[in-house]
Ligand SMILES: Nc1ncnc2c1ncn2[C@@H]1O[C@H](COP(=O)(O)OP(=O)(O)O)[C@@H](O)[C@H]1O
C-alpha cells in the first residue's frame with residue numbers, strides 16, 4: 664500500500680463516517696460578523712461532522728479568528744446561525760441560548776485552545792488546579808479523583824509530575840500550551856476549537872506539540888475546528904479545509920484535494936506559499 668493509498672483510505676473513512684452519522688454536529692448558515700467592509704467573516708456556510716477535524720486557512724486578516732470566536736459562541740454574529748447537535752434527538756441554535764447557557768457549553772461540552780496559552784489558563788492557579796478546575800466545572804467534587812485525573816493528564820501532555828503545584832507562568836511556552844490542552848481535554852469535550860495552537864512556539868517545539876495534538880484527537884475521537892495560517896499544520900491535522908479570503912470562504916474540500924489541486928487562484932497562491940507567513 665503506497666502512502667497515497669493510506670491517504671485515500673483515510674479520506675474514504677471520513678466520508679463513510681459522515682454518511683452514516685445522519686446529523687452534523689454543527690450546521691453553520693450564512694454566519695456574518697463584520698467590523699468593517701470585508702473585515703471579519705460573512706455569509707459563512709458549512710457543516711462539521713462528528714469526529715471531523717476541519718481546518719480554516721487563509722492569510723492573516725482574512726477573518727479566521729473572527730469566525731472561530733463566533734462559531735464558539737464567544738462573539739455574537741450580526742446575522743446567521745449555528746445549530747449544535749446537543750444529543751441524538753436535539754439541536755440548539757447557539758444564539759437562541761442565553762449567554763450563560765453558551766458559557767456553560769464552553770465549560771462542559773466544548774473546549775477552546777487559544778494561540779497564547781495564558782489566555783486559556785489561570786495564572787494564579789497551579790498546573791494541577793488549572794486541570795482540576797475544569798473537572799469541578801462539570802460537577803466533580805471528589806478531591807482525590809480530581810488530583811488523580813490531573814496527574815494522569817499531566818502525564819498525557821508530557822509535563823513532569825513534580826511541576827503539578829507550580830504556577831503555569833513559570834512554565835515554558837510549549838509546556839503552557841500542553842497544559843492548556845490538558846485543561847481543555849480532561850472533561851472529554853465533544854468539540855474543540857483551536858486558534859493557531861502552535862503559532863507562538865519554536866519550530867522544534869511545534870513539531871512535538873502537533874504530534875501530541877494529532878494523537879489526542881485520534882484517541883479521543885474529537886471533533887475539531889482548527890484555525891491556522893500554516894498549511895503544514897492543516898495538512899497534518901485536518902480532514903477537510905475551508906479557505907478564507909477577505910472575510911469569505913473561497914474554497915472548501917478534502918485537505919489533500921485543496922492542497923494538491925487548488926481550484927481558486929487565491930488558494931493556488933497560498934499553496935505556492937506566496938501569501939504565507
Ligand atoms: N474586535 C475587532 N474590532 C475591530 N476589527 C477587528 C476585530 N477583530 C478583528 N478585526 C479585524 O477583522 C479582520 C479579520 O481579523 P481576524 O479574524 O483576526 O483575522 P485572522 O485571524 O484571519 O488573521 C482584520 O482586518 C481585523 O483587523
Ligand SMILES: [Mg+2]
Pocket residue numbers: 727728729
Ligand atoms: Mg487569527
